[in-house]
Amino acid sequence: MNWITNYVRPRINSMLGRREVPENLWIKCPETGEMVFHKDLEENLWVIPASGYHMKMPAKDRLRTLFDNGQYESLPQPKVAQDPLKFRDSKKYSDRLRDSRAKTDAEDTINAGVGKVKGLKLVAIVHDFNFIGGSLGIAAGEAIIKAFERAIAEKCPVVMFPASGGARMQEGILSLMQLPRTTVAVNMLKEAGLPYIVVLTNPTTGGVTASYAMLGDIHLAEPGAEIGFAGKRVIEQTLREKLPEGFQTSEYLLEHGMVDMVVRRHDIPDTLARLLKILMKKPVDGVREEIDRAPASADPAPKAEAAE
Template identity: 80%
Template structure:
């Protein structure tokens, strides 16, 4: 035992009131290396003020930023078997689930809630990347389907916030089967004449990008988000060619017509609210919210006075929804 380290130093620290400093007091920007005080970053919705880099955020924080006044009601997810394949890699799958549930205080990677966006009742479904990389398994698939069923039952639109590494390998084919199941849920919403908007966040990859993440009526994306199916390194090793600058970023996809708008995190609620009001043929708010960042909206590299109107009026829009009040025309659900 080192008596200086274990006895003398703690005594001196206690005499002079030395306090331990939290390790996450300052956070480094991944792009510029700038150190940002975490309280300033949190008050700016985890966007680096100087560089505009969008940090990953938790699902519940996302819902709080998105809904009016941060008020929403959680949609309960159905219970499913925890480890249907009895899978084990470096550790047991049940142990991995337990570890991430303790860390995130979530049951699985999907959190869904219902609240109001610009006064319109809306269901929002969010991936939490901190839970096994936001991967899609049976529990996540059931939670997504429950969110779509709630939207149809309540006759309201649904907004999806994917952030995922893809299907969850520990659940094998059961995980892959969630791709067609969630795709059917999307079609169920569209058959009801309800809008489906996707806000792509960093990262959106794998089976998630191959299913419901790319089936929206309108696709928004946060700046700098990585969006694609296979990773950049896999593609590079496959085709043996140099990839373009900014490949698989939201800005690159915007230029190539895969994304409709690149929108700053601060502007997402007001932008989605305007889209929903136009798609549901409801009057605009008397005083539209001003941009919190001044960055505005980028639309397919084109100008124009109102990019949202351009999207909805564009005959080439992939799945232009009918401009009707879906609540008024939908048949009330049977009790």
């Protein structure tokens, strides 16, 4: 036992009125190095005010700020097998699950909810990157499928917010099987005639990109998001070539036709509502409902008389 550290120093601090300051009060912008007070960052939807850099956003905060008045029905997490392969690397997979649940207060990486965005009912599915890198496993796959089934039952569209490093290696082939399963769920929604929009966030990579993240009717992306299958470093080592500046960013993909729009986080609810109303043939705010019709044509010319 260290007597000075454990007894003397705390006594001196208490006498002098010193208080321990939490380490996460100030957050550093990865782009400019600017320090931002965490409350200001949260109020600005986790976007650095000066630089506009989009930080990773907690899944529950995204759902709350997406739906009107922050009100929505949270969809339950389906019960699935835990640690089916009894996997262990530097620590047990069951311990990783326990630690991630304590950290995020969620059962797994997928958070889904039903609510209204600008008056339009929809199902939103959000990856939480803080839960084992947003990786796709059995629980996440099942939650996604159940959310699509709920949307089909409610006859409403689905909006997906992926943020993932890909399939969850601790579940092996069982994780990879979620890719075709979720693809089938997307096809079921489209067969029901309901829209599916994907909002790509930072990062969206691996098997998630190779499946439902690139199957939307429309693809939006947040500024500066990393989007791809393999990482930039892996590609450069494989090709032995230097990749272009900004490769695999939202803006690069927009320029090359892989993304339809790059949208600031603050504008996402309005943009989604407008696009979905157009896709579902509903009146759009600010757009005239009446359709301009061409003027009625004059009476058709009389048929030529038959030659006698």
